[in-house]
Amino acid sequence: MSVLLETSLGDLVIDLEVDLCPKTCENFLKLCKLYYYNLNAFFNVQKDFLAQTGDPTATGTGGESIWSYINNNSQSSTRTVPRFFTPEILPKLKHQTKGTVSMAVAPPSESGALGGCASQFFVTLADSTEYLDGVHAVFGHVVEGLDTLDKLNEVFVGKDFRPMKDVRIRHVVILDDPFPDPPGLEPLIPSNPPTKPPDAGSNSFFGIGEDEDPLATLPEEEEEKKRREAAAKSSALTLEMVGDLPFANVRPPENVLFVCKLNPVTRDEDLELIFSRFGVIMSCQVIRDKKTGDSLQYAFIEFDKREDAEQAYFKMQNVLVDDRRIWVDFSQSVAKANDYWSNDITRGPGKKRGLGLGSGFGGREDLVQTRRYRDDGHDKRERGGGRGEYGMVFDVPSSDSRRKDRDRDSRKRSRSPERERRRSASPRWNDRRDRDRDRDYERRRDRKR
Known part of the structure; x- marks a missing residue:
């Protein structure tokens, strides 16, 4: 047997x-x-x-x-x-x-x-x-x-x-x-053999599974790909922590083109007119210097459809615009996910762009924006906040509380013995004190009459 x-x-x-x-x-x-x-x-x-x-x-x-x-x-x-x-x-x-x-x-x-x-x-x-x-x-x-x-x-x-x-x-x-x-x-008698080890929930041993190969190696290309993916993930997490990315797994939009090597005289309207033949344009913006307003010679163009952006990418590469050969590529910027693109002074600091984001977060319906600050607005004056309020996680005194603290400190200083001694020794203060004393005397006298 x-x-x-x-x-x-x-x-x-x-x-x-x-x-x-x-x-x-x-x-x-x-x-x-x-x-x-x-x-x-x-x-x-x-x-x-x-x-x-x-x-x-x-x-x-x-x-x-x-x-x-x-x-x-x-x-x-x-x-x-x-x-x-x-x-x-x-x-x-x-x-x-x-x-x-x-x-x-x-x-x-x-x-x-x-x-x-x-x-x-x-x-x-x-x-x-x-x-x-x-x-x-x-x-x-x-x-x-x-x-x-x-x-x-x-x-x-x-x-x-x-x-x-x-x-x-x-x-x-x-x-x-x-x-x-x-x-x-x-x-x-069970109908089928078990598929999970009976000791799978035991914490008595942590080792290598019988179906794992600890010495298995991947081809060099795949190993390099995994290393690059791990490095990119680590960098994305770092950028998220410092606030440069809204979230680590964000992806750049596929319907936005990046156009550079522009002539400084090229305007938003010019680019929109040139690129509009490929499809509906949601926004076209030439990025300008925050202080001077001069063109930085690059722009972002957002199409309604990804297919229109692809067609414009293939057709407009190295095209002559205002005596300049422009360079067109797909945008790698994720600033759009924060609803803020650039420092365009024509719209004012912190103004939202009409980018057609819709609901959700970053243009995606399946994402929800997480709040890191008490107020997600960039301009506190537009949201009812006072000047100088940071809105960060830690507490910062409001303008009213700071004003009250300042007045209280000034009253304390005014009542200090040293300050009283200096004021009483001043001739100007003595004259004022005499006038106030005479005025009080006249008021009491008039009241008795």
Whole structure:
């Protein structure tokens, strides 16, 4: 009677001693039938000694026998079935050769619970391990797949003998099963094998997955592409942090053209008239110096459709405009996403452009603008704010509060003893004091009359 174990390192065919160890073999076969061992990890691999598996938790403390499993998962059963069963340790079956399959026998616990066999088993990786005789229960031998055992013996392990890269039983195939199913087993057989390792939620080990290749390398072109993408992402995050980008994954608009090498005399109306033959233009703006108003000899032209912008790009490249050969390219600026383009003095500082952005943020319906400041406006005077209010996250006193603080400080200074002494010593102050005293005297006199 045989079982095929398909592991991540190769296949193992195990012949079972069903005549000498019937209960152990029945327990093993019925657990295989329930896909109990599928995706179980070899959690204990010791070089030239053994490789242990069969614990769904991959900790060495889990697992149960088939009869305990049926009892715990059956709704009709009320009786208690022990987790372990009595091991079948026979003097005839010894751990002499490499590939001996044996049930791990748990010792009695300190609480008084009896030990025994459950679901955990191991395969020896070397000959002459007779010191395991009488301690663990042999129930089979590996007849095919000794090269798989050699690979298993050479895996790198950590301090707890857990392989650094997971080695798992991917699937179990029962080649022959002479035992009838115990009562209650049939309803528990799943329709499909599990696709997720039973210990996937355990935090006991963080290593390399059995389907990962830590030494895999990509072609040089792909590696360079990944490095460039990582560098671009890092730069975009930095620009977002310093405020140059509204958000890191912003993309430049595809319907905006960048035109440079313009003649300083070229106006917005001239460019709009020239480019309007390719489609509807939403905005056309020659960028000018903020102070002088002189043209900086480049402009942005926004079309209604991306196809119109592409046609203008191909047709207007190196065309003569006002005795200058212009250069046309797609805009890489993302300033449009902030609803502010440039410092065009003809519209005033901080004025919004009519760019046809619509709803959403940055011209995209699926984006929402996040607020970094208390007031997103650039000109606080237009929004009701006083001059000098920054509107940043930290608190800045308003103009009224600053005026009150200034008046309070001036009153404090006016009442200081040193200031009173100086004012009283001044001839001008003495004259004023005499006038005020005479005026008060006359008022009191008039009031008495």
